[in-house]
Amino acid sequence: MQRSSTAPPRAVSRQMRWSNLQRRWAPYVFVSPFFILFLVFGLYPTLFSLYMSFQSWSQTDGWGHWKFVGLENYSFTLTDPMFWRAMYNTVWLGVVSGLPQHLLAIPLAFVIHMGLSRFKTFTSAVYFLPYITSTVAIALIFNTLFSTQKGVINQTLAYLNTLPLFGWFLPDENINWFLNSTIKWGIALVVIWKYTGWNTLLYLSAIQAIPRELYEAASVDGATRWQQFRFVTLPLLRPMMFFAVSLTIIGNMQLFEEPFVLLNGGASSATQGGQTVAMYMFRTAFEWLEMGTAASIAWLLFAFIAVLTIINNLAFGRAAQGRGD
Incomplete structure (x- = not known):
């Protein structure tokens, strides 16, 4: 069977x-x-930091030994002169190091696309190299460049000072970059050098997406390269401008590594002149052991970034979504 x-x-x-x-x-x-x-x-660290911003706690107190203080941390932070000095430094660096990145990156991307197409891959790699370089290595290099006596930057300025065109506004003596009055310029130069290449690649990718027929039609109509850049490239770059500027706002408002390393973690005599909000928050938490105050600084910084992002959206958002002229 x-x-x-x-x-x-x-x-x-x-x-x-x-x-x-x-x-x-x-x-x-x-x-x-x-x-x-x-x-x-x-999510858990984010919500815990919000909870901690209403508590008074130090790591030495032990886990769970925090005390509810309401808005006291926020009140202290908003009346703390050091916080507002750090906020001023952050905004100053955001503007002075942020604008040149885009003012340099957009023309560079256009030149690479139109005139260096054969070497586009190599050029892009060279411009991207500073972005992936270790911040510590960058700081060591720029510490040497900023040297008061033998630094390349001061020696270059001294040479330019001998020329009639530059001598009238350049200083006669070498600049000590590690002073409260000048350290922000040094940090800004580092940030510009590091992130200009990154923004160049962003704009280059956007320019490559523009149909070549538009440039050919503009050339047939007699448009010069400058007119093509002004009337073809710039209007079509607005969505990428919105994206790139948003990244710059978020990154520059959270600037930490460059000033932290250049200022020796806050041990430099020029710390007050170059300390950012992120650096001040770090020192509040891990040097002065005030975790609640540090958490309040973090959320105030978040609110400030949110406001700037909204303003950026109002400035570029309509154009980025195709509703602007």
């Missing part, structure tokens, strides 16, 4: 239920690592 190869109904039913269960839950299982990591290392 031949045995039937058909599976029993109960086994078939279990297989179907298991198959349906796999189809239903498999997507959630595969995406769960992201959500687990985000909850543990993203």
